[in-house]
Amino acid sequence: MKVHTPSLQSRLPNVGTTIFTVMSALATEKGAVNLGQGFPDFDCDPRLIEAVTEAMKKGLNQYPPMTGVPVLREAVAAKIKTLYGPAYDPVSEITITAGATQAILTAILAVVHPGDEVIVLEPCYDSYVPNIELAGGVVVRVPLTPGTFRPDFDRIAAAITPKTRAILINSPHNPSGTVWSRADMLQLQDLLEPTEVLLISDEVYEHMVFDGQQHQSAARFPGLAARAFIVSSFGKTYHVTGWKVGYVAAPAAMSAEFRKVHQFNVFTVNTPVQHGLASYMADPKPYLELPAFYQRKRDLFREGLKRTKFRMLPSEGTYFQCVDISAVSDLGEADFCKWLTSEIGVAAIPLSAFYGNGFDQHVVRFCFAKKDATLNAALQRLVRL
Numbered sequence: 001m002k003v004h005t006p007s008l009q010s011r012l013p014n015v016g017t018t019i020f021t022v023m024s025a026l027a028t029e030k031g032a033v034n035l036g037q038g039f040p041d042f043d044c045d046p047r048l049i050e051a052v053t054e055a056m057k058k059g060l061n062q063y064p065p066m067t068g069v070p071v072l073r074e075a076v077a078a079k080i081k082t083l084y085g086p087a088y089d090p091v092s093e094i095t096i097t098a099g100a101t102q103a104i105l106t107a108i109l110a111v112v113h114p115g116d117e118v119i120v121l122e123p124c125y126d127s128y129v130p131n132i133e134l135a136g137g138v139v140v141r142v143p144l145t146p147g148t149f150r151p152d153f154d155r156i157a158a159a160i161t162p163k164t165r166a167i168l169i170n171s172p173h174n175p176s177g178t179v180w181s182r183a184d185m186l187q188l189q190d191l192l193e194p195t196e197v198l199l200i201s202d203e204v205y206e207h208m209v210f211d212g213q214q215h216q217s218a219a220r221f222p223g224l225a226a227r228a229f230i231v232s233s234f235g236k237t238y239h240v241t242g243w244k245v246g247y248v249a250a251p252a253a254m255s256a257e258f259r260k261v262h263q264f265n266v267f268t269v270n271t272p273v274q275h276g277l278a279s280y281m282a283d284p285k286p287y288l289e290l291p292a293f294y295q296r297k298r299d300l301f302r303e304g305l306k307r308t309k310f311r312m313l314p315s316e317g318t319y320f321q322c323v324d325i326s327a328v329s330d331l332g333e334a335d336f337c338k339w340l341t342s343e344i345g346v347a348a349i350p351l352s353a354f355y356g357n358g359f360d361q362h363v364v365r366f367c368f369a370k371k372d373a374t375l376n377a378a379l380q381r382l383v384r385l
């Protein structure tokens with residue numbers, strides 16, 4: 001018998017090892033301070049662990065309902081109503097997912113047919129483009145304005161055609177740290193009003209908006225909410241990125257299509273974690289205090305960066321700080337990040353990794369979701385540059 005693995009034709013021929021994996025491996029090898037990948041190096045609130053443990057001990061360990069446990073869907077709907085206004089029906093309009101990444105893939109698979117165009121605003125989170133390709137959609141890349149990373153509505157308008165099925169937006173924005181204003185959202189609402197374009201609004205950093213600004217969720221804008229999958233993630237909000245639990249809020253008709261795919265994709269999401277999150281959410285303080293928590297870290301990091309040659313870009317939200325490296329190095333972003341990790345001992349991520357064409361504007365991203373000691377250790381190394 002001849003044993004062989006049949007040849008494969010990749011569904012995603014352009015996908016290789018991501019820069020995040022490369023940089024993290026290099027950071028580990030070189031013992032660098034890892035400000036590359038976006039996750040906290042500190043633990044979550046012990047009360048959250050207790051709440052999940054409690055659920056496990058109570059025997060809440062079997063399959064939950066396909067759409068998520070009712071108490072968590074109710075808690076999410078109540079939070080959205082309190083913070084943003086609209087009353088989503090927890091039964092038909094909120095679905096618990098295995099993190100935001102699964103939610104976005106599922107939303108795209110649910111609504112994008114082969115040949116449909118989907119607009120992404122670059123730089124963007126790295127799963128969007130492969131997700132659209134898996135659905136057979138056509139990726140239409142529109143750049144955010146270089147330098148400021150603000151939406152360019154003329155270019156977005158020019159990209160909309162009768163074939164456009166959806167647009168993906170992300171505010172607060174990874175990697176730039178920009179936050180869309182109310183005026184931005186109103187402009188998007190006006191732009192989409194005469195169209196059949198759906199909105200996928202990635203709001204995983206919704207509770208990390210600084211300097212007294214408010215998060216402008218698509219939920220606040222009836223014309224957007226009526227056509228939006230609003231995606232969020234408990235991982236970001238509660239410092240538990242490894243738990244991979246998130247949710248989608250969408251009108252009933254859209255949620256129904258979403259759930260058809262969700263049902264045969266993950267079917268359900270970790271039961272005790274859902275119960276733990278639901279009871280922890282009864283206290284709004286942890287997410288209401290998150291802006292101040294991260295703003296203090298941002299300010300600590302920015303204060304230290306003032307002593308370096310980097311030119312800081314604004315960080316209005318998220319846990320990312322971007323810097324222009326032009327005064328420090330002539331290297332391209334990716335080579336600079338490898339050099340910074342190997343020679344200086346601090347890992348960062350090149351912004352070019354968030355563009356399909358590797359657009360290099362001499363800007364790199366640091367993550368400040370780290371212990372103060374980690375940030376100070378990184379700064380000590382960066383001031384030497």
Ligand SMILES: Cc1ncc(COP(=O)(O)O)c(C=O)c1O
Nearest residue numbers: 099100101125174204233235246
């Ligand atoms: C913009 C954006 N969307 C989605 C995600 C993924 O969230 P989750 O871990 O819940 O899948 C991330 C995580 O880095 C992100 O930055």
